[in-house]
Structure formats: structure tokens, C-alpha cells
Amino acid sequence: MIAGNLERFPDLHPALDSQSAAVEANRCLYCYDAPCTAACPTHIDVPRFIKKIATGNLRGSAQTILDANILGLSCSRVCPVDVLCEGSCVLHRYNKQPIEIGRLQRYAMENARGVVLAPRAQPTSFRVACVGGGPASLSCAAELRRHGATVTVFDNRPLPGGLNTYGVAEYKLRPADSLREVEMVRAMGVEFRQAEVGGAVSLDQLEREFDFIFIGVGLGAMERLGLPGDHLPGVIDALRFIERYKTQPDFRSGRSVIVIGGGNTAIDAANAAVRLGADNVHLFYRRSEMEMPAFSFEYDRSKVEGVRFHWMAQPVAIVEQDGRAAGVKFLRTHPGEPDAKGRRIPEPVPDSQYEVACDMVIPAIGQTRLTAMLHLAMDGGAIAVDRPTGRTSNPKYYAGGDCVNGGREVVDAVADGKRAALGMVNHG
Ligand code: SF4
CATH class of the missing domain: 3.50.50.60 (FAD/NAD(P)-binding domain)
Incomplete structure (x- = not known):
């Protein structure tokens, strides 16, 4: 059985109620050749499903979404809408707030009843x-x-x-x-x-x-740090950390947590550690703030959660104490020569080593x-x-x-x- 914990992990954005969904749906201009639809990788017919919300046809709205995207519910919750559909909404051109497409999609998916996705009546031998x-x-x-x-x-x-x-x-x-x-x-x-x-x-x-x-x-699996001590108890990669708290109700975060990495998974793990009760969560990234690959809205949210960010820091070893991870040694870095993609390679600054104590290390340096x-x-x-x-x-x-x-x-x-x-x- 899988855990679920609404208290520790309440929704990031509150759901729309019927009145606010109707108001939001009626702001849509129902554009012809809608750029929001073009920006969606599954090409959900956005103006069509929003129009159906505006007219109270929730089942039709959900059907429109599912016809294009069978995972319309999860996508309404996890899509980076700022850089996809909502980022393309024409209302930006008029200095207005874009339509909250993600929340409207979620509203339709969570509230529609009786949507049936039928397979083709005549099966093939395929x-x-x-x-x-x-x-x-x-x-x-x-x-x-x-x-x-x-x-x-x-x-x-x-x-x-x-x-x-x-x-x-x-x-x-x-x-x-x-x-x-x-x-x-x-x-x-x-x-x-x-x-x-x-x-x-x-x-x-x-x-x-x-x-x-x-x-x-x-x-x-997630990449290992490849550093002395990265096998110690207290070191757990970000995906395993997320899986554990989702599947084991008694799973506990460390009190003092260091997350290593600058992507969205690193941020997810850091936020989760805060919500699981860590006293302090520090995220270290070997490049600069500007170069962090996480979406900026994820970064902004994480700062609000209470995660503290440290730039230009490269881990060189996990500190061991009593057979467990007890800290991380870092070197400061500075930007070196550009790599093949033009990103400047971080280079360690000589004699710049420092140590940060913790009781849990969460590497999140990619899969x-x-x-x-x-x-x-x-x-x-x-x-x-x-x-x-x-x-x-x-x-x-x-x-x-x-x-x-x-x-x-x-x-x-x-x-x-x-x-x-x-x-x-x-x-x-
Ligand atoms: S671009 Fe914006 S206003 Fe136009 S259809 Fe899409 S959501 Fe509605």
C-alpha cells in the first residue's frame, strides 16, 4: 500500500471552486489557432475544454482533455504551465494575467463524473x-x-x-x-x-x-556522487528519498539535510525534507544561481519553503562519524572554460575547502x-x-x-x- 499525507504535503495550489472556475473560464478569449494548444506537447484543445467549463459541461470538458492526453489529471498538476500553455497565452500581450489553464484542467478532471474512454468496439488481432x-x-x-x-x-x-x-x-x-x-x-x-x-x-x-x-x-538509477563516503548510511539519492516518504508512512527525514544538485528533482527533495520536519535544509550547486537548471518558479517556491541555497560549491567527500554521514566537504568553484554547449565548466578554487555538518545527504545530480x-x-x-x-x-x-x-x-x-x-x- 502506498502512503499519502495531506497534512505534510497539502496541495501546492488550492483547487478552483465552481464559481472561480466559471469566472476564470469566462476570461478566455477562445482564440482561433490558439497558441496555448500549440504549446502543449499533446495538443489539448484548450479553448474547447475551457469553453465547456464556462457552459457547465464538465464531462465534455474532461472528455476533450482525455481525448488528447490520457494523463490529463497528472499533467494538470505537474506540467510547467508557465513555460508551456500558460506561457503562450495571448493575454500576456495585453499585460494581463494568463488564463490559469492548469488549474482549469485540474478542475475539469477532478470534478467531471461519468467520463468513459471506450476502446474501439471491434478489436484487431494486433x-x-x-x-x-x-x-x-x-x-x-x-x-x-x-x-x-x-x-x-x-x-x-x-x-x-x-x-x-x-x-x-x-x-x-x-x-x-x-x-x-x-x-x-x-x-x-x-x-x-x-x-x-x-x-x-x-x-x-x-x-x-x-x-x-x-x-x-x-x-x-540516479547517478552516484562517486566520492569517498557516498555509500554511508545517511546518504540517500533524491528519487529514493521521494519514493520512501511516499511509500513508507514512518519514513523520517534527517534533522539537518544537505541536498546536492540544482535541478527540479533536487528542489523537490529539498522541499520534501522541509515538510518532513528537517530543522534546516541546505542545497549546494557547483555553478551559479543563474546557471541552475531548475525552473525559476520551482526555485522561488523552494525559497519560500525555507530551503537555503549555496552556489559555486563542489562536494569532494562525505564526512563520516560513527559509521554514518555527518557532513560534506566542499571546494569553492569559479567559472572556467566553456564546454561544448557553451556552459562554463566550474573549476575548483585551490585551498578553498570547507565542511558543512549534517545528518542526511541527498544527491540529486541526474539519472x-x-x-x-x-x-x-x-x-x-x-x-x-x-x-x-x-x-x-x-x-x-x-x-x-x-x-x-x-x-x-x-x-x-x-x-x-x-x-x-x-x-x-x-x-x-
Ligand atoms: S491563448 Fe489564452 S486566451 Fe487564448 S485560448 Fe488559450 S487560454 Fe484562452
Whole structure:
């Protein structure tokens, strides 16, 4: 069973009530060729679903959303709307607040009743195995069912949903919401099997039983720091930290926490540590504030949560005391020569070492890429695909989500899954 804790992790943004949703929906200009729709990777017809809210047709609104994006609920909660749909809203041009598309989408998804996503009445003989139970596979499976295919999702975890269930911070998306979406996909006739592909189920078996195989396995484990002491008790990577507090009700954060990294996952872990009761949470990043890859709104929110940020600091060792992590040694850095992407490489400043005490270290320096996968052609640690169709170098295999794009948003994984499903349908 998975934990859920509304007290420690209340919603980041309060839900809209019916009156405020109606007022917000009526501010929309219902643009022709709406830029908000174009900015959405799954191309949800935004003015259409908002218009339906304005006219009180919530079921129709949710149906419009789900027709384009089967994970419309989770995307309404985790999408970086500031840089996608809301960032493109024409109201910016008139110096007005953009329409709160994300909150309206959430309102429709949470309040609509009786939405049915029917598979095609006439099934086809076309069978697909989706490997991995995260957003890309769920989206692929749902789209395939709409085209009459028989689909089985293989996931080695007890619960499907991938990062949505286990890895997204709870104040953004509760596990129950992720599992509700899984149930919606199951209700379309998708079979879910808990099994490790490559273990209990071999690829040869899948190749014999299915016409196509979709790979939606995400990325690998989080990168280790590779420093003395990074194996000690008290060192726990950010995804494991998030998974633990979501699945173990008695999980406790350290009192004094150091998070290492500057991305959105680092920020999620730091915020969670605050909410789990840490006395102080310090986030260290080896580059400058300006270079931090986390979204600026995530950074701003984290400052409000009480996380303290430290720049130009490179960890060099975990300090050990009584067999546990008790601090981190850092060197100050300064910007060096630009790398291939033009980012200046941080270089350690000689004799600048300092030490910060803590009782928990949370590295969040990215996830490992796949080094080789099923003899498929790779591209820089990701599975290479034909972009319009998601087809890999082996025509029996399609792929999408983080294992192809290197780690982007949930909505990108959903778009990839849909695209691959249509690729299979058109080549099947
Ligand atoms: S761009 Fe803004 S105003 Fe236009 S349809 Fe989209 S949400 Fe409505």
C-alpha cells in the first residue's frame, strides 16, 4: 500500500471552486489557432475544454482533455504551465494575467463524473507489449486500445504509474491520483502484469507473443556522487528519498539535510525534507544561481519553503562519524572554460575547502542513461528513434519517454507514447 499525507504535503495550489472556475473560464478569449494548444506537447484543445467549463459541461470538458492526453489529471498538476500553455497565452500581450489553464484542467478532471474512454468496439488481432508502467507506456497503451489493439503493460514494481506514482513530489501529485489514471487505462481493457522483462519474462518471449514492443522504461538509477563516503548510511539519492516518504508512512527525514544538485528533482527533495520536519535544509550547486537548471518558479517556491541555497560549491567527500554521514566537504568553484554547449565548466578554487555538518545527504545530480539497450541503435545514452513515429532501429520495437528524450516532462512522455502508438497502428 502506498502512503499519502495531506497534512505534510497539502496541495501546492488550492483547487478552483465552481464559481472561480466559471469566472476564470469566462476570461478566455477562445482564440482561433490558439497558441496555448500549440504549446502543449499533446495538443489539448484548450479553448474547447475551457469553453465547456464556462457552459457547465464538465464531462465534455474532461472528455476533450482525455481525448488528447490520457494523463490529463497528472499533467494538470505537474506540467510547467508557465513555460508551456500558460506561457503562450495571448493575454500576456495585453499585460494581463494568463488564463490559469492548469488549474482549469485540474478542475475539469477532478470534478467531471461519468467520463468513459471506450476502446474501439471491434478489436484487431494486433498485440503490443509495453515495457515499463510510467506515463509513456500508459499513454501508448491507451491510444493503442482506441485503435483496437490488445495491450499488456509489464512493470516490475508493485504498482504501475512509474515516476508519477513513486517519483513526483507528493505536494504536486498524490499517488492516489496517479493510480486513478492507471485504473482508467485498465478500464479501457489494458492488462497489467508485474514482471521484470529480461528476468521472469524474456524478450524472446515477448517477441514471440506480440507484434510490437514499446519501450517506456524511463532512465536508470540516479547517478552516484562517486566520492569517498557516498555509500554511508545517511546518504540517500533524491528519487529514493521521494519514493520512501511516499511509500513508507514512518519514513523520517534527517534533522539537518544537505541536498546536492540544482535541478527540479533536487528542489523537490529539498522541499520534501522541509515538510518532513528537517530543522534546516541546505542545497549546494557547483555553478551559479543563474546557471541552475531548475525552473525559476520551482526555485522561488523552494525559497519560500525555507530551503537555503549555496552556489559555486563542489562536494569532494562525505564526512563520516560513527559509521554514518555527518557532513560534506566542499571546494569553492569559479567559472572556467566553456564546454561544448557553451556552459562554463566550474573549476575548483585551490585551498578553498570547507565542511558543512549534517545528518542526511541527498544527491540529486541526474539519472544514469542507458548504455546499451536490446541491441537498438543509441544516441548519446538514449534510444534512437525516428521522431515522427517513435520507431527504433529494430522495426518491431518502438520507444518513448525519458529513455528517448533523456528526461523531460510527464507531458512529453505522454506525447511520445501517443506518437509511438500511432506509428505502430500505421505500420501494423
Ligand atoms: S491563448 Fe489564452 S486566451 Fe487564448 S485560448 Fe488559450 S487560454 Fe484562452
